[in-house]
Amino acid sequence: MATTTDPAQTPSTGLAERLRVPSRFPYRTIAMGTVGSTLLMIAALGAGGILIKDPVLGHGPLSWVRYGHGRMLANAVLYTGFGLVVWAWVRLGRYVLAGRIGSRPILVAAGCWMAPLLVSPPLFTRDVFSYLGQGAQLLYGLDPYANGPAELDVLPNVVQNVHPLWQTTPAPYGPLFLLISKGVVATTGDNMILGVILMRVVLLAGLAGTLWALPRLVKHLGGKLPVALWLAVASPMMVIHLFGGPHNDLMMLAFLTIGVLAALERKHVVAVVLVTIGMLIKPTAAIALPFLVWMWANHLTGESKVRNFLRAGAASVGLFLPVFVAGTWISLGSLNMGWWSGLKAPQLIANWLNIPTGIGEVFYNLVHLIVDVQVSPFVTVARAAGMLLLIGFGVRQWWLARGGGTEAVYRAGISLLAVAILMPPTLPWYLTWGFVLLSAFKWQPRHLALVVAVSVFVTLVYYPTGEQALYDWWFIAGVVVASLYSAASLLRPDPLGIIDAWRRPEKFLRDQSSR
Template structure:
């Protein structure tokens, strides 16, 4: 496979920060110079994942009428102290998964492990979550409800699942906000959801499990494409796998959720790879398929045009732009029309209006929404006014900022190659942040592609903190936790500690202090104290 030019100049690069001494290569799982396979770390994360599964039975996206626990002897897990215990088990499991992920990252940065242990770890951590109740979201119930609508001849882009009079278990578990809201997803994904409901019927538990299994197709595509993307974009395969596959954002949000973003990301990453390998027709077709799953994938298409332009012969860039642009539009139109027709039985563009539905979500994770709410709070101290005008105006400015950012990044991408892909990834990230709403898993759109570029150590540490915050921004039930300020403070502290732990084991010296205290107690009990009153080192 041919390798392209140097990475985008603005891309982060892996390496030690100036003035930071080299970290000594740590032992893998406690054995210096021992086994290169981190068995104990993988086992730790697997135990954490099993605890997530157990805690989810009482504290996550449980069913209204659950045939597993229901009113049986374990129903106490969903009330009072039982619910508190389930939450404690779930968050304890999450902490173990994070701890294992950070340890894996330290071994990776020290050059002690390659990509294989990281993929094995990710598979072990995802395994128990395949059969788990939905974690930190209830979106999968909406997927099933909208698929049921399409299966039974109802238009999911005109009404919400509440209009469905059959399959009561599927319908009643859809979140109240989305009961009467049209689907915001592409028609191809609704076709997938229709097929799932056709197989599982009113069995919601089976529907959730089969949905996860189908979405693993996107994960497989991403895992296949990433090493090849790394060869073009200049990163390192273990780092890309650690960031994009083993991260809690993928393990817990995309798989444990689950979220259909995983299927879209699979099409996107393979499409980007095809563009870099000069298979432009396939690239545009694949990204259009991604758009028919999750419409935001369309943002990548204008950047892929520049990649195509720079692969065409000749020095007349305007002529090449017209050629590549016209060809891309033609391919897009064919795939878009065919995909919509196959999915809906007609070229029904009603699904485009459904894109407004997610804007019902308001929280300060979206900066414009947060600014609007702050201004409203200040004004409300003086005048009794509604909140919505302030949020609406702030969001309008955010849309304008995003439009300017998009145009600027697209123009900077005009020389194609790695630069265009880097600008594309940044624009996808900006869209997730600036376009309301901002939901935690949205940041994976551009981040997975960005994982194939070089990274600096300190930037990886920032990713750790952000990933932890984004998982915990919602409660396990799927309700947002962003206005529980004590919880937010604890989440930030936990994230900062985990980030520091990536670069330096035990950054606060907690384990060292405990070991010294233990050694001192042991020495005192035997009456053995070194000269000068110091406990001898062990």
């Protein structure tokens, strides 16, 4: 007979004991995350990436939520909602580790947690406003790779909501994504609320593609599907950042994962074409292309490995060039290569989340105690050293991938992570580039706990408005504590015994005195 005890209420037992508890659908855990996501959506009206002129609240009776104490209350509700989503995700992870749920509850949970965010203001970012602004430039015959959205003299709502940093900055995205943005703006015009919602709907196609690829990747790469889905689809980085943001990385990942799958299944022409299309959405996908060459070369017959590599390399370049040229021409109406210069734009962002930048800032502060100097030379030198390290690391990973197969996929995944960490800037959602691919491999529980800590940390280091919180040191200290506690909770529910002390104080005190 099935127990009526919620699985998450027996966490003080070991994993072996938990495995003996009958499985059940985690309704309460999914409901907890859904309540949290709903709170995120409601609170974002006052504390998220709100519009300059808000047609929902505006100057009406609820406008107080955007100012003063109302804004403080909205932030409190938003972080409460975030905490509930993370708590639910960690509980779901414990069920996964114990082998007590399959893929279906995870998909249901991710869907329920994303649903309220479909109509939410942007969370922890304002990038979607830039997407719409750059799409509007293309729609009205302007070059988004030459100037920023500030040059537009139409669609005032679109223009004024672009972040000041990106008002005059060329677009750093691939031309195919700008074509998609153009289509969204052509449909929604100057209505920013509909623009954000439609952008999320369009990007859901990317999520669908990743969901299609993951089960098949898991079969090739030796992982477990519930773990992969929990990591790649139900995590705060996916639910809150990539979808709640939203971010175009969601669509790029679909082409990347399906392309890698095609390579594993010996469909190498399809693989190169798909990953090249992913690059035309976000250039980061190009990191995987050299690894696809090794995979192709190892599937060729012939005694000479060098000849096989040259054949695979020539074929890959022969496919890449026409797809790249055609994609650029179709998107922009010309072979406008100005989008390569636009890739420099994100480097304007400088903070210590990017490790080389952080090292440069540390050295600057040490020297600044003695001599009055500028920070820029220190950051520039550290970033240059970081790029050299990244190049060396990437070349080594590529060489280690020469055996092709699953090893090449693994090396591509960690190379994508290295790019996110070492190449400026490092933005929280960039880590999904590598995590989504690596999620299909086998994971140890302690490594999953590390992912929990990283996921919570990188989501919280930006304020809900999209502005960085990285130099608010007391706030960051709280973020670190929350991240570590969340990670510990995956392996041992209630690691500090707080809930046990509240529920059964006599037992808690007795256990403490016996230590």
